[in-house]
Amino acid sequence: MEFFEPVLNGFGVVLEPTNLLYCLLGVVIGMLIGVLPGLGPAATIAILLPLTYGIEPVTAIIMLSGIFYGAQYGGTITSVLLRLPGEASSVVTVFDGYALTKQGRAGTALGVAAIGSFIGGTVAIVGLTFLAPLVAGFALDFGPPEYTALALLGILLVATVSNGGRLKSLIAAAVGLLLATVGRDGFTGESRFTFGSLELADGLDFVPIAMGIFGLGEILYNLEERHNKVSAPAKVANVWPSRKDLKQASGAIGRGSVLGFFLGILPGGGATLSSLAAYAMEKKRAKDPSRFGRGAIEGVAGPETANNAAATSSFIPLLTLGIPANATMAIIFGALLIQGVTPGPQLVQNDPELFWGVVNSMYIGNILLLIMSIPLVGVFVRILRVRPAILAPITVLITLIGVYTINNSIFDIWLVIFFGVFGYLMKKFGFEPGPLVLAFVLGALLEESLRRSLLLFGGDATQFAGRPITAVLLFVFIVVILLPVLQKARKNRAAKATTIPTKHKESV
Amino acid sequence: MFHSKLALRSASTAGAAAVLALTLSACGGNVANSGGSDDASDFPSGPVTLTIGQDPGGSTDLIGRAVAENASDALGAPMPVVNKPGANGALATKEVANSTPDGQTLVLLNASLIAITPLAVSEDEAVKLDDLEVISGISQDDYVLVANAESEYKTVEDIVVADKPFNFATTGVGTASQLAQALLFKQAGVDGTDVPFDGGSPAMTAILGNQVDFATIQLGEARPQIEAGALRPIVTFSEERNQYLPDVPTALEAGYDVPVSQYRAIAAPKGTPEPALEKLREAVSAAFESEEYKQFNEENLFTPHEVDGEQVVEEWTANAAKYKELVEKYDIDLGGEQ
16 A cells, blocks of 8 residues: 555646646647657757746656657657658658558558557556666665666667667767766866856756757758658548457567567667567567568557557656666756756655656556547648748747746857757768767766766776676676677678578667 | 046037037936936836846755745845856856846855855856845855764764774765865864765765765755654754754864855845945845745754845855865865875
């Protein structure tokens, strides 16, 4: 009973009219930006961040997380209907989703994706409910050495599993680490890269960087791309999948839920990685893998379930350890800090209403999304006709006003513009912005934890290996480095034996 | 300067009446603007902004908001609070010091910024009281040295007797938390390693998780854990026993010369006209008298220290000198030895 009391109180928080309203607002916005190709949840949350300044922390985070998992639902629609993934996490849905559309079964694909998303999301919330307090329970054992290892692992995973090339991701991550060193050294009081400016004495703020690189950068890039030569979306007929389709998809939905949940927890994991992994797994398990790419219902169900489960479970490391698992979580991290809430081991204990309010809001949000995805899908399809020439200037204006309101600082506006152009150039030259932003967040943690650990160890680095959690994390770190090398060797051997290796084997 | 130049030139062109008239009227306008008589009724001519150099939600911010809320009635103008965090408050303080001295822009000062931070950072980043008119002192916020409740150390004496190296968490470089512990351990001859954390909350997590042996945290932050029995208070660093922790001795009582507390004050830019300052003083005193504000102090464990501006300058200057002397005497480098 003791365990359930705060959980039930959390439902009380969610059911307050204001919170319900913001939950609805969040999932609708999420659904919308999921449908619009280009603007992702990270960008949207970054842009809307300042708006949350004046509302209660729990309400703000309910809305922002609604945007995040809502986008996972919305991203499916364009993948299936137009072959344009609205989100990176829906890229693999294109293969079979669009094939189904061509066969006139778009409704079935959308219906199965929505049901899968709902189940994946719900399973992950239940997992979050039980696992998060458990993790928080031994989070006090996480001292500086453990954080050092975790940050190191997180940066490496982000750099190696993101969409762009591995080398480019590593470069982006290195730039992020460099940016993290700006400001007054927290150990010696020495100023680094501040050029005598007091504005830079505390280092670069995360919010203008995220708003610039994700928000402004994405908008500029999309304007140039003009990949909105929208062909009229196909008619969506019956979205209720037949019993036969459901039966065929059920296994994929079950596996996707579990896989997504666990991959979401890992630093660097999250929705995109888990959708890729789920697709690879379904293809591998299928009796007839050749069906994939030609309209296999499991090819839609698996990834769409997994990306939702992962979107939910990636809240675990953030809320319990204060470590963002992916770029979107990094922005929600920023949102919590703005609200004066430090995500970390103390959160579940000190702020149970916030914690359980946010977790439980996800049940409601997922139900709302299911309703929007099945009966109301036609409405969202129509959104695809909004022209970017109208949308973009409004978004830019909101971004710039928004960033000013956080610190009342003109300097921050210049930062957003600078990082906006920087983010645009990154995209243009094929660099993913994700690793940069996450490395920026984790960079400060890595440096400070490492130096703190060495102080505690009296300068003896071998003591890292003497702490069990740290040792395990460092072991995983080494495995992640060595895995591609080993796999390459195996691939070479396998190539001789004529089998075709799957591309995403390492992530399974 | 502009006016005198104009006057000189107009005199040399001898008798251009129009120019002379212009000059006179310009001078007249200037006199009226800076003169004292009109200002008392003019001030406040609109909202009086209180700038806070810390993030929203911290104790400095809470204090600033409580004062502003309760002073605005007596002032007869709204007092919006604007957070401009950066460089430990130096950014906001320098900005207010350079703004028009008309009393419409104020800043909430932390004593540590004036007295302790300069010991850790370079000269040009330090802030001086000379650029400001201090309106009033506000309150005192004490620091407490804590150990994990499972720790075997109950007094400073226990720590000294143990005669082994310890790690202690501070809330950051150049903070009162760091200065207080560095002074205490140095005076006691304890081999302590200073481990800076990024604020009070991470430092507390570290001590709760037994990552460090001791930590020094602001009382308001530490009390919930002290009451829950998770942390044990060892000494406070105030000059007299803290009214909220009457059973815990001060470092002075334990025999160490470590009088370190955080003080806060409210100030206007240098050159603010006296009538405006007087009105501000009255408004702030009215806030101090309100029941709401008194209750706020008690809930957050702040000890009122509502002294006048002159005394603030005197005390803070004396503290700065004392800290400097102690740091030099015990050869302490707040910048860290790395």
